[in-house]
Amino acid sequence: MVYQFLGIWYTTSHAHATSTDVGRGRNPKEVEVNVVHRTYRSAAVFGLLAATPAPAAGRQAEPPPLLPVEQLFASAAAFNAQVSPDGRWVAYLRPFRGKMNVHVRRLGSNTDRVVTRDTTRPIESYRWSADGQRILYLQDSGGDEGYHLFVADLGATAGPPPIRDLTPFSGIETELIAVPPHTPDTVIVTLNKRNPALADAYRLDLRTGALELAAENPGTFLGYVADPENRVRVAYALDTLGQYHFLTRSSEQAAWIDLSTYPVEDKITPLRFHPDGRRVYLLSNYGSDLLRLVLKDLTTGHETIVDEDPAGQVDIDGAVFDEGTGDLVATRYLADTIRWYPKTLDGQRLQASIATQGRSLSDIGSSDRYRAVRIARAESPTDPGATYLYDDRTRTLARLFEARPELARAVLARTQPISYRTRDGLVVHGYLTLPPGLEPRNLPLLLAVHGGPWSRDIWGFDSETQLFANRGYAVLQVNYRGSTGYGKRFARAARKEFAQAMHRDLLDAVQWAIDRGTADSRRVAILGGSYGGYSALVGLTFTPGVFACAVDYAGPSNLVTLIESFPPSWRPFLPRNWYSLVGNPNRPDDRADLERRSPIFRVGSANAPLLIFQGANDPRTTQEQSDKIARALHARGLPVTYLLARNEGHSFGNRETSLAVNRAAEVFLGRCLGGRVQPRVAQEIERTLQALTVNLDSLATRERPK
Secondary structure (H helix, E strand, C coil), rough: CEEEEEEEEEECCCCCCCCCCCCCCCCCCCCCCCCCCCCCHHHHHHHHHCCCCCCCCCCCCCCCCCCCHHHHCCCCCCEEEECCCCEEEEEEEEEHHHCCEEEECCCCCCCCCCCCCCCCCCCEEEEECCCEEEEEEECCEEECCCCCCEEEEEECCHHHHHHEEEECCCCCCCCEEEEECCCCCCEEEEEEEECCCCCEEEEEEECCEEEEEEECCCCCCEEEECCCCCEEEEEEEECCCCEEEEEEEECCCCCEEEEEECCCCEEEEEEEEEECCCCEEEEEECCCCEEEEEEEEEECCCEEECCCCCCCCCCEEEEEEHHHCCEECCCCCCCEEEEEEEECCHHHHHHHHHHCCCEEEEEEEEEECCCCCCEEEEECCCEEEEEEEEECCCCEEEEEEEHHHHHCCCCCCCCCEEECCCCCCCCHHHHHHCCCEEECCEEEEEEEEECECCCCCCCCCCCHHHHHHCCCCCCEEECCCCCCCHHHHHHHCCCCCCHHHHHHHHHHHHHHHHCCEEHHHHHHHEECCCCCHHHHHHHHHCCCCCEEEEECCCCCCHHHHHHHCCCCHHHHHHHCCCCHCCCCCCCHHHHHHHHHHHHHHHHHHHCEEEEEECCCCHHHHHHHHHHHHHHHHHCCCCCCCEEECCCCCCCCCHHHHHHHHHHHHHHHHHHHHHCCCCCCCHHHHHHHEEEEEEHHHHHCCCCCCC
């Protein structure tokens, strides 16, 4: 499942998260809120195995074997492969001493070289330098999102390469925004070291770490684009009314020109310069309901459509460009499934080669500077995926590795796209996964709510969905109003609708499953992270008669204090997203409305068990949000289990934490809904669970556990 809260993407199971753009998409400042992996009393979680589960409904034909939690959430064998610009090497993430680290291998060889050796926290993303001599990666501390940019110099020695922190500043956030091919020793980064609320653009020398200011943020800039000569000549900004502004300049010494202004409901994302240096590629829905790829003329401001959904259904999701020539290689659309549209002959040949494997193309990755070899991934809901290397010179496709070879013989549950019409007539899309070996009638239902809310569930393999389906639950994922990808009107329908129409979309999905006979109305649970965790708390407190229990990962319980506690670097983005779409706590009417939609003020209505997961270092949904709801429900004598990870942030990146929380969810839901439960797990998992569990009696006597 994909959770997103306040701007960063996380996957709880998609072990491949594409990251050839290390640092991109990490910015919470764009309209995205995000999350991650996804309390009968403390003793209750550990006592659930001894309880007799409620009888499972539905005629069981021949249930598949229980898939062990340890197997479903094992670290991927390898993922996120990237070809070096010179075409000689391939890099990828692979476990090293229990944590994901960067490895490299010469093409044609089977010998790995360990590049990074971080044994504290997994590395999530990395990128080759333009000359292929270095690996660049971002890393924070304990999930606090204070990212630093590190470089590993591959040619310096035959042994472990030296690692240097290129941004060794305290209390800063770094984003890598450009690795220009023509200046291999220099990259473009943003840093908020001058002002915690503002990201300035800098040129960073990879050899010395020297910084040169390329663009100073006047207080409104959200992002920058560098031209082919490594000059920052485009910026986009946000005014206090929430309107986007597109700015350009002829050189870094020239004044900025406010070329275009866009209405508040539009979304404008500059991607890169066209090779001619006079135009810029944008994702834009100006003048359209759906997001399209356009070229914007930097002199006239005129926009020309380059690509839009041929089916007229969804926004464009992304585009792949050749880093050397600037050619548009392919575009991607996320509808019910993933649709790729190659624009070059080599892209077409790559897609055709993947099809010969009987698999679905899910990602087109990096290539060398000559576009001779390219990475591609294939994946589906019942296929954890494989990574391939396509050689366009020989027209051959070689499999580099399977992401999860241990699941090759597993009986996995099938996922089907669904849609339904809400009570106010809106068509909503989603996915339904049914447990194998059970008649799809009168099943316990798990409503799994994605984070964001400005995100969406997509077609692909998901370990959590497979875990719960294997345990006997129908799993329903809903792209409720406000989810990304379905156009401006669909997004606008969520304006000021937290705990209102957005929640009713979820209730209508549950009713849809009940009406078709799939779900047992007495056995419905709600689970989610970040905004999905908020939805779980809303379900528990606003509509307590619908859900038998709830699982909340880092869900905000108080919208007022949530917004007021956002990091300084988010403040320039608040007028467009949070203030306009949710509410501004500085306005009395909005503040009162935010309180009305906050679960903490409705705890008196709750009457069902709750399981909470929280990272102590979470800068988005702070620990206070979970502490207070746990304390309030516990004071009423309701069954609450609270698991607090002191070495995690908004995402649970460490494998041991992921195993523990998914084990806790499995046991909790087994008691609540009557699904199957793995009889025993590794002692390491049980020990982690014990360490994570908060003593709620102690929590009730102090503001925050130490």
